[in-house]
Amino acid sequence: MNFEYKYHGSSSVNNSGSKTGLSFAPDTHREPTFFVGTLDKSLPFREAISTLHDVVVSDLNWKPEDKEEYKRWAKSQEDIWIAQALAEGKEAEKKIDAIQARINAMNTERTAILSPFYKAQRRYFNYLYKVNRDWWFVLDPVITVHPDQLFFECFSQDESSYGKLSISYDVFKNIDSFACGTTNIDYSDALYQEFQKIRSYKETDFKIDPSGFEISTEKEEDFKEMKIDLPDSWVRGFLQVSSAMTLPATQFDLHPMDMHNICALLIRNKEKVGPRSLRFILKPGEPIRVSVDPWNYVIKCPRSIFKGEHEDEIRIWGRRRLLILQRLLPITKRFRVTLLGKGMPSFYEADMGNMTFTLGLSGWTANDWSKLGNFDLMAPRAEVDPSTVQLVYDRLRETWFEEADTLARRANLDRETVLGALSILTQAGRVILDLTTGTYRVRELAKDPLPLSTLRFSNEREERAYQLVATGKTTVTVTEREGKRHMSGQTVFNNRKHKPQLVIDSDERIISGSCTCNFAQQNGLRKGPCEHMIAIRIADQRKQ
Numbered sequence: 001m002n003f004e005y006k007y008h009g010s011s012s013v014n015n016s017g018s019k020t021g022l023s024f025a026p027d028t029h030r031e032p033t034f035f036v037g038t039l040d041k042s043l044p045f046r047e048a049i050s051t052l053h054d055v056v057v058s059d060l061n062w063k064p065e066d067k068e069e070y071k072r073w074a075k076s077q078e079d080i081w082i083a084q085a086l087a088e089g090k091e092a093e094k095k096i097d098a099i100q101a102r103i104n105a106m107n108t109e110r111t112a113i114l115s116p117f118y119k120a121q122r123r124y125f126n127y128l129y130k131v132n133r134d135w136w137f138v139l140d141p142v143i144t145v146h147p148d149q150l151f152f153e154c155f156s157q158d159e160s161s162y163g164k165l166s167i168s169y170d171v172f173k174n175i176d177s178f179a180c181g182t183t184n185i186d187y188s189d190a191l192y193q194e195f196q197k198i199r200s201y202k203e204t205d206f207k208i209d210p211s212g213f214e215i216s217t218e219k220e221e222d223f224k225e226m227k228i229d230l231p232d233s234w235v236r237g238f239l240q241v242s243s244a245m246t247l248p249a250t251q252f253d254l255h256p257m258d259m260h261n262i263c264a265l266l267i268r269n270k271e272k273v274g275p276r277s278l279r280f281i282l283k284p285g286e287p288i289r290v291s292v293d294p295w296n297y298v299i300k301c302p303r304s305i306f307k308g309e310h311e312d313e314i315r316i317w318g319r320r321r322l323l324i325l326q327r328l329l330p331i332t333k334r335f336r337v338t339l340l341g342k343g344m345p346s347f348y349e350a351d352m353g354n355m356t357f358t359l360g361l362s363g364w365t366a367n368d369w370s371k372l373g374n375f376d377l378m379a380p381r382a383e384v385d386p387s388t389v390q391l392v393y394d395r396l397r398e399t400w401f402e403e404a405d406t407l408a409r410r411a412n413l414d415r416e417t418v419l420g421a422l423s424i425l426t427q428a429g430r431v432i433l434d435l436t437t438g439t440y441r442v443r444e445l446a447k448d449p450l451p452l453s454t455l456r457f458s459n460e461r462e463e464r465a466y467q468l469v470a471t472g473k474t475t476v477t478v479t480e481r482e483g484k485r486h487m488s489g490q491t492v493f494n495n496r497k498h499k500p501q502l503v504i505d506s507d508e509r510i511i512s513g514s515c516t517c518n519f520a521q522q523n524g525l526r527k528g529p530c531e532h533m534i535a536i537r538i539a540d541q542r543k544q
Contacts, residue, residue: 011186013194020198021205024143025186030447033181034210035145037172038203041354044331045206046198048165048357049152053192054324055163055359056141058156076107143208144182144443146400150208153443155237161321162241162360166436170354172206179210180400182444235429238445241360242426244345245433250312252280252288254335255303262299263326265292266319275506278319280339282306292319293506314339316346321361325350328357338435349436356436384420388413392421393430393442401434401441461519465534468493469542476536476543484511489536500532510537 014021020042026033039045080100141154151166169175185208198204262278271294279291281298288306290299316339325335328350338347343363350357395411396402402410408418422440425431429445468474468491476489487502500515510529514520519530529537 011188011191013191013197015194015197015202017202019203019205021207022195023207023209026143026183026208027185027447030183031181032179032210033143033145033183033208035150035175035178035206035208036210037169037175037178037206039171039206040173041171042198042202042204043200044352044355045167045171045204046195047327047331048167048352048355049195050192051324051327051357052141052152052154052163052165053195054327055156055161056154056187058161058321058324059158060160060318060320141185141187142182142443142445143185144441145178145180145208146441147180148401150178153238155234159233159237160318160362161324162237162358163324164358164360166356166358166434168354177210182442183208235445235450239427239429239450241345242429242432243423244340244360245347245435246423246426247340249338249340250282250308250314251336251338252282252306252308253304254288254301254337256329256332256335258288258290258299258301258304259322259325259332259335260329261301262290262292262319263323263329265297265299266323269295269297271295275317276319277315277317277506280312280314280316280337282308282312282314284308284311315342316361317343317363318361321359322348324359325357328352336435347435351436358435384417384424388417389421389424392418393425396422396431396440397442401437401439403439407440459528461528461531462534464531465538468531468535469538474535474539476539478540487536487540489539491532491535498532500530500536502529502533502537504537 011024012021014023080096080103141152143150143152149166149168151164154163155161156163269292273294275293277293279293281289281291284306286306288301288304290301291297292299325332325348331352332350333353334351336349336351338349340346345363346361348359348361350359392407392411392413395407404418404422405415407422408415411418422431422433426433426440429450430442431440432443433439434441471493473492474489476487479486483506485504487500487504489500491498491500498515498517500517500520501513502510503512505511510525510533513525513529513533515530515532517530517532519527520533
């Protein structure tokens with residue numbers, strides 16, 4: 001999917017002895033969106049915006065080990081090994097020892113000669129890494145200005161983590177002007193480095209630069225245009241996050257020291273085998289307990305009492321992504337945790353008073369927001385005609401943010417219809433639910449309507465799998481053996497029956513599978529599971 005940005009200059013930070021000026025360059029292709037004010041709480045802002053940067057650059061995908069150096073060494077040893085294997089008698093061994101001594105001396109001399117070259121080469125690659133660092137930011141952060149707050153949103157490199165920083169206007173000493181809307185901002189690693197220079201003894205001006213919207217088209221050379229062929233998975237991930245926020249969930253508060261204890265344990269210990277999960281053990285009126293697999297360490301949270309009505313145990317994966325929140329621990333009053341269920345997405349809101357940082361995590365690190373999970377966040381959950389959807393959007397646009405009940409009264413519609421329309425708008429990337437306030441907010445993810453027909457599913461097999469489940473003729477049986485879940489089932493479509501099987505490990509990963517269909521017979525799991533395997537996994541999730 002192609003996105004085009006047009007910035008008037010670049011975002012920048014200007015430092016002097018008494019003042020710091022933050023100037024963000026917005027996308028002038030979008031509707032005029034700007035903000036000009038002076039920060040009152042500059043240090044908490046520095047820590048929060050830096051944490052957002054940590055989300056942007058986060059990439060916990062497995063990376064293969066670089067074995068080039070070992071291969072070069074093995075190649076140099078090959079002749080020696082052959083000679084040793086063929087050597088016979090003491091005479092041959094003496095010759096080998098003499099030759100080996102000469103080779104070692106030559107290798108030592110070669111290392112001494114080439115050492116400056118390798119050091120220079122390393123410095124060169126480090127230089128390239130820093131110079132081209134901006135290429136790591138595939139999608140510039142999205143910023144939205146509303147009458148009561150502004151908020152940044154971003155996605156991680158591995159597409160498994162979502163960050164949102166909401167800043168109340170109480171954070172500012174004064175506000176000169178603003179215009180509501182959503183835009184992308186020019187962002188770079190150099191800008192992040194400048195953020196670190198923000199100090200409490202300096203006055204900090206904050207500006208989403210309005211000048212780019214005022215300059216005449218005669219000065220086109222002042223603008224920087226970017227065209228990015230963005231993977232559909234990035235956009236789908238944003239839509240999945242927005243939809244996940246609207247689902248029923250279990251919520252509770254964690255004290256910052258309890259979150260610190262979780263992070264400290266993860267830093268001290270490195271798991272070598274699975275399961276790599278956290279189990280939140282929730283009992284009404286009792287302190288929350290967190291069990292850490294695979295060591296079965298239990299962290300008691302005496303400062304955090306579960307106030308829910310029902311006892312529950314919820315298990316999540318991809319826990320090391322929580323370390324992103326470490327920088328916020330000293331300035332956070334509480335963490336509001338929202339869990340959608342076992343292996344489902346989770347959200348962690350750091351309450352810093354007039355600022356809130358929301359970290360959204362997919363079910364587990366390897367299963368990003370856009371790939372097949374065991375749920376469909378973008379499935380339509382209500383039937384509302386397009387004209388009613390547009391009416392609800394127009395009414396919400398009048399105030400920019402509003403609770404569903406108040407919006408229903410103003411639009412003269414029943415609550416269920418309004419919630420259905422808001423759900424559709426959320427799935428389209430036009431509205432987002434604010435978990436902190438419980439209000440719906442206008443947030444246009446893109447300046448043009450998104451092609452939802454191509455974004456809902458990541459591939460054709462996933463789409464056919466949901467169709468199989470929708471027919472009601474997909475059955476699944478699950479058994480537990482040796483810490484693994486063995487699924488077997490049957491799908492029926494157009495009188496054709498298939499019998500898929502799956503084995504899921506303790507980290508909810510597919511480790512083996514089979515099916516009687518032609519796709520599985522030819523490819524196994526090399527191209528991913530077939531639609532029948534996907535269907536029984538979806539059916540199993542819906543049974544839980």
